[in-house]
Amino acid sequence: MRITRLDMQSFGKFHQDHWDFSPGFNCVFGSNEAGKSTMQGFLQGMFYGFYNPYTKTRRYTPAYDRFRPWDHQEYRGSVHYETDGDAYRLSRNFIKGDESVSVVRLSDGEEITNQFPYNGTYRTIVPGDALFQMSGLMFQNTVYIQQRLVKPEDDFASEVRDNFVSIAEDFSEDVSVKNAVTHLQDQLEKVGSPSRQKTSALGKLVAELSNLEDERLELLRSHAQMRDWFVMRRKLEETNRELDLYFQQLEVEEEYCKRVILEKDFSELEETKERIRLLEIDHAKVDGYRDFDDSESEEIMELESQLRYLKDRMRGENSQEEEDQEWVRWPLLPGLISLITVLLFYFLAFPIGIYVGLGSFVGSILLFAWVNIKQRKSVDPNDDEGHSILSVADRREYERMLARLYAHCQKANCSQLQEYKKKITGKARLVEVERDLAHLDEVFEVQWKEKNGNLLEMELRRLPVIPAEWRVQSAAEVAEECKKNRQQRKENELEIEWLKGMIASKEEDRSLARVEEELGVLREKADRLHLKRKGLLAAIEGLEQIAGEVQEQFSPELTSNMGETLSFLTNGKYREVRIGRDFEIRLVEGELERVVPVDEVSAATIELVYFALRLSIHSLSGDAKTPLFLDEPFSQFDRERHVQSLRLLAEYAKRKQVIFFTSQEYELDLMHELNMSPHLIQL
């Protein structure tokens, strides 16, 4: 395939410009900024469009805007080419929204656009794919050989060596696995690692996450604890309510106990009052004796006694009292002796003496009792038995005394001594009762005072009545229960207050929701960074893996072609190119076939190696007739190499169309010197 004409109707700085090309060597001459790059861009755009070849959607490369005419509304052109004996015109309108590509066979004017495969991503045909049998990427990297921009500090040899694989494989020196790895490592450095907490983005994030997670866990623990405290508080409050109810019951029981005590006190007062009442009854009974004159009672009792004596004397008997006393005294004596005997024998352990003593003692006791049962005979002035045994003198004395006795009795309004004696007794009783009453009144007053009788009465009215079923408890027991109850309630209240305080303190904690929200934000960021890190690590590993893969057989055709080209370019000095397992490039020098590493050759020779490589790539790739475009590729060459290179190109141009761009007049001179007769296109 060869290009015959370019029509740049509206492209870049060109407007309605056209150029014709010859089949062989074409030289496009123009100073800097003349439009050489624009022409190259035009060719690229016409055959492939300005679409990003790497994307799934139709995106435009920066070249689209770079070549868009500023002052024209059109953006189009056409290319005439020949292939397989036919001539065609490829036309393209680049305007977005109005894009079109068409191919017309010039011999019959037939449009053959549809014969080209449609590209779904670009939504148009890509004529270059079919015409050159290569993609736009390949086209750029194989069809164009550009000037290398060698900076003084560049290690050109290394660069060529390092990029050799890329150049050889991708046909592009832009793809550098080593550079890609470096780039990714820089990115990885920025992302950092989880362990570098102070210096890396991921590390800081992980540290912050960790702190927040700890805070979250702490808050969860705190919340759980708070809930437990609420449960405890509730239980304690419930317990206290029960204790309150029980306490109310105890208070009632306390009242009961109080009542018991008060009732006891009251009953003591009541008892005294009862005694007083009884005395008052007695008093009422004997009050009648108040006016009884008992001043002569002694005399009367004396008279009675004398009368009794007289009576007894007259009987020839001792007073009953003396007899009784005799009878009383006599049994007592042997009783006492018997007792002493018993004790003596008891302590001396003589059993017979014990029995004797005991018998005597018991006998005397019995006798004593019999004597006491015997009644003393009363002496009554009217006793007939006494009256009959009195002597006359005694009788007269007796009667005189009796009369006096009767007179006293009558004076006291008593018909009988008995009555008089009764009145005496009654009066004595009255005195006694009044004395007792006075005493009891005093006692009652003291008791009333001591027991605070008024209050006691009030309290007894106030205090609840004790129900029959109440189990009597001591006030001490109840008081003890009350004390325990109060103590327990107080302890519970203290604990409740403490729990309230602890719960309130938890309210100052940060809200769990806020912490979890912050955590969510950080986790998202961390996840993104983790993914990025993993991706970078995997990418680096992948790249290092492919960089380390050994090419068992590295395109022998390419190295053979390179060798031939290099040999021509160096006039046979370097006849062969060898690529080692470590991608070291070595050149075989001279007839001795000395193998020289590329690092040891001159920069100019390396340039030639590079040129040979690019030329070999071009000759081996794509369609056999693909044109070759060169953009000032020999600007760094010395004259000798320049000449050889041009000669090589001249030979090359016999087989393929060559389009050579230059801004150097001396290059044109060289071409004329070499009789290359280039088809000159002046921009």
Place this chain on the structure above:
Amino acid sequence: MEIRFFHLADIHIGKCYSTHCLSHDHAESRRNETWGTFARICGKAKEEAVDFILIAGDLFDSHYCSLQDLLGVSEMFASLSPTPVYMIAGNHDPLGEKSVYHWVKWPKNVTLFSSQQFEKIELEEKKLNIWGKSWNLKEDHESCKLPGITSDTKNLLLHHGDLDQEGSLYANLSSQTLQEQVFDYVALGHIHRPKIFKNFTGAYAGSPEPLDFGEFGEHGYMDVRITDSDTEIEFVSESSRKFVALQIEVAATDSVLTLASKIRSQTKDLQPDQDFFKITVEGYWEGQFELAASQLMALLQPEFYDLAILDKTKPDLNVERLEQVYGDSAIGRYIRTIQSSDLEETVQKEALYVGLEALLKGKNR
């Protein structure tokens, strides 16, 4: 005689908002807004002297709510007195031993159904029974059995759970059973979007404020009037903000500015200065969208109350074409190396794209 009440549910006081929902800064104010709306509805209930308020569960988000929340609600209910409040616990605030409902003493006008079986409260003066039961766990696998009712009084049912969801973990109720039982009103909670049913007399009140982007549409409460002959249910919109989710498709020619214009165009009839917006960006984007997303946010944020941009774009890289074109070259081999690795899918994608980006970096793209 007319009985009028407000039916609310799913207020979720104290709720935590995940990052896909709200921006972190607005989460706290959203909790306050939920509070505010709830208080406003309760205030209205008192002003309009409704007979009572029904709350069908999930009043609190008990994992997150605070004692202050509980005290605040208790005080607010007390201020509504004498208007009674009848409520049940839901799956987000179950009534177990450690339930938040036990943290405060509820005022006398509040009745919390505390049984896990349906229990009845009789309002004799209104000739009305209110049936309700509370959750005591976070899940209830058993389908719900309704209490038997008689028709001599009116009957309301207060329930929190799913409807017609066989196998549900959330106390599933059958609408057919509800049709058979003929309650005068079934006050439901659990579903956050309001819905009035036609096949039986009842409704999901929905949450008074939407709680995430899945809860689009209006939110509020149900204003219900029961007369001797009929039950009228009116949905009252009350929420202060909405959640709006939009999708934007990126075109190949789009830049950050054109994307921003697209978003503005889609939201011009909405309320970006008031509501929560989540814009999902889909399509192919050249390079990493992360930077573009930040720029987009910076451009649009001043015009929006709350804006989240969700990146669902894919890197615009034709891996298949690259593999085809580069074959055995470094790029082709790299693609095959990564694709044949046993990396996780997301890591594989990330590795593929960052590696290719790095390899293509020097090229004229």
